[in-house]
Amino acid sequence: MREINAIFTIAFRDITKLFRDKTRIIGSLIFPIIFIGVLGTSLQSNIGGNLGYNFLTFVFVGVLAQTLFQSTASGIISLVEDRQNDFAQEMFIAPISRYSILIGKIVGETVVSLIQTLGIFAFALIIQIPVDMESLIRILPVVLLASVFGGAFGVFVMSFMSDQRAANQIFPFIIFPQFFLAGVFNPIKTLPLPILIASRISPMTYAVDLLRSVYYWGKPEYAKVVLFNPIVDILVCAIAGIIFLTVGTYVFVKKEREK
Amino acid sequence: MKKNKIIEVKNLIKRYKKAEANAVDGVSFNVIEGSFFSLLGPNGAGKTTTISILTTLLSKTSGEVKIAGFDVEKEPEKVRQQIGVIFQNPSLDLNLTAEENIRFHANLYNLYPYMPKFSLMNENYKKTVSDLAEVVGLEKDIFKPVKTLSGGMKRKLEIIRSLMHKPKVLFLDEPTTGLDPVSRKNVWQYLKDIRKKEDITIFLTTHYLEEAEGSDSVCIIDHGKVVASGTPSELKKRGQSLEDAYVDIIMKGNQI
Numbered sequence: 067m068r069e070i071n072a073i074f075t076i077a078f079r080d081i082t083k084l085f086r087d088k089t090r091i092i093g094s095l096i097f098p099i100i101f102i103g104v105l106g107t108s109l110q111s112n113i114g115g116n117l118g119y120n121f122l123t124f125v126f127v128g129v130l131a132q133t134l135f136q137s138t139a140s141g142i143i144s145l146v147e148d149r150q151n152d153f154a155q156e157m158f159i160a161p162i163s164r165y166s167i168l169i170g171k172i173v174g175e176t177v178v179s180l181i182q183t184l185g186i187f188a189f190a191l192i193i194q195i196p197v198d199m200e201s202l203i204r205i206l207p208v209v210l211l212a213s214v215f216g217g218a219f220g221v222f223v224m225s226f227m228s229d230q231r232a233a234n235q236i237f238p239f240i241i242f243p244q245f246f247l248a249g250v251f252n253p254i255k256t257l258p259l260p261i262l263i264a265s266r267i268s269p270m271t272y273a274v275d276l277l278r279s280v281y282y283w284g285k286p287e288y289a290k291v292v293l294f295n296p297i298v299d300i301l302v303c304a305i306a307g308i309i310f311l312t313v314g315t316y317v318f319v320k321k322e323r324e325k
Numbered sequence: 326m327k328k329n330k331i332i333e334v335k336n337l338i339k340r341y342k343k344a345e346a347n348a349v350d351g352v353s354f355n356v357i358e359g360s361f362f363s364l365l366g367p368n369g370a371g372k373t374t375t376i377s378i379l380t381t382l383l384s385k386t387s388g389e390v391k392i393a394g395f396d397v398e399k400e401p402e403k404v405r406q407q408i409g410v411i412f413q414n415p416s417l418d419l420n421l422t423a424e425e426n427i428r429f430h431a432n433l434y435n436l437y438p439y440m441p442k443f444s445l446m447n448e449n450y451k452k453t454v455s456d457l458a459e460v461v462g463l464e465k466d467i468f469k470p471v472k473t474l475s476g477g478m479k480r481k482l483e484i485i486r487s488l489m490h491k492p493k494v495l496f497l498d499e500p501t502t503g504l505d506p507v508s509r510k511n512v513w514q515y516l517k518d519i520r521k522k523e524d525i526t527i528f529l530t531t532h533y534l535e536e537a538e539g540s541d542s543v544c545i546i547d548h549g550k551v552v553a554s555g556t557p558s559e560l561k562k563r564g565q566s567l568e569d570a571y572v573d574i575i576m577k578g579n580q581i
Contacts, residue, residue: 067435068435071432071435071438071439072432072433072435074432074439075428075429075432075433075439076433078439078441079418079421079425079429081441082421082425082441083418083420083421086420086470087420152412152414152415152416153416153417153418155382155410155412155416156416156417156418156429156430156433157433158382159380159381159382159405159408159410160405160430160433160434161402161403161405161406161434162402162433163402322382323382323383323384324342324384325341325342325383
């Protein structure tokens with residue numbers, strides 16, 4: 067009971083803070099608007115004609131996955147920030163397990179990322195992207211997995227970062243290339259070998275493909291836009307997620323005390 | 326009458342990774358339950374390192390540390406339940422309100438089930454918070470973001486928060502650094518009131534020696550070693566203040 071209460075408390079702190087942080091809310095909308103609204107529509111108008119599938123829908127599902135993955139990951143990185151301004155001490159001094167702290171963070175940031183995707187939906191409605199409602203409802207369970215997977219990746223990356231400056235400088239380099247390697251707005255079915263390797267080892271690739279494989283399941287475009295069977299994506303996200311979380315937590319807890 | 330030792334430190338050693346010397350080098354002391362103990366020493370003497378180990382935030386290299394009978398290494402969660410800590414750097418969440426900071430703490434210690442709104446919280450909790458707010462004069466600001474409060478108010482809020490779970494020992498790591506004299510006096514008045522009401526042990530580190538005058542016992546460390554310990558009157562020569570005695574002890578140590 068104690069640990070569950072702590073997890074709830076830590077999670078709700080992040081959610082409370084989201085509603086206070088106007089910059090973060092606006093920031094979370096700007097990227098999807100640029101990606102879908104500017105990049106998506108321009109590519110759809112100029113080269114989308116003979117692709118055989120609607121490019122905007124493709125980008126929309128991709129951006130959805132990317133937002134879920136990235137928002138949760140960067141939310142976890144904020145624990146480094148807490149540690150810096152010493153709020154983390156308040157959590158670390160409490161009689162609760164370190165695992166509860168990280169689980170609380172992941173739960174909180176997952177909910178935060180789900181709230182942020184609402185803005186993307188609203189935007190998709192406004193610019194009238196052809197979205198199949200039934201498929202959208204079908205992706206809801208895997209949306210959660212994509213987000214938690216991002217959280218586990220965040221724990222892993224964070225555990226190797228020493229301070230806030232390192233986090234702010236390194237994290238964009240780890241996340242930004244993945245936009246392209248994961249094919250958020252570029253088809254990656256065929257790639258030259260070095261890029262193919264980089265693409266297939268990027269965690270975000272599986273979060274993006276997970277959402278697309280479930281969204282496009284049974285549709286004629288399926289073979290053109292999807293890389294792997296949804297089961298493969300689910301397995302990769304689950305197994306890699308568990309590894310990230312275990313290693314990340316272990317390193318984080320060890321580094322925290324053994325200086 | 327013999328009273329219980331609430332803190333027992335035996336031959337504590339801490340060497341940081343990649344460091345050539347021990348930051349804490351064989352320190353031993355005991356603190357009696359309900360007493361006011363001050364750990365003094367110059368910057369870099371090892372005070373914060375010692376406090377970090379005593380509060381389970383840092384692992385030791387060797388030695389033995391027990392708080393309220395629990396070993397800090399083997400039973401850190403039991404130790405954490407028994408202690409309250411005021412850190413050198415404020416550990417409030419500035420984006421949350423004063424009440425939310427208290428609520429967050431109370432829930433982490435499992436005092437009440439978490440509710441996302443104050444109005445939904447347990448009645449006992451609401452009463453405790455409004456009583457405490459009145460005691461420190463925070464009634465008007467309790468629902469305001471912490472970043473709008475003054476430095477002295479923030480410190481008091483931290484003290485209130487750290488006492489929510491009724492700890493046996495309250496650690497204060499330079500609690501008044503950066504406060505103006507009036508706020509400093511205020512915070513100490515509040516701490517004195519608490520000591521009168523509750524039988525709490527206070528463990529203080531400070532550079533303002535007059536704050537340690539009222540201690541039951543004092544331990545002075547330098548270069549990671551204990552250089553003097555006793556009651557303030559034992560350390561002082563006739564007519565000296567604790568500060569004079571402290572300066573003598575540290576200067577003498579550095580000459581040799």
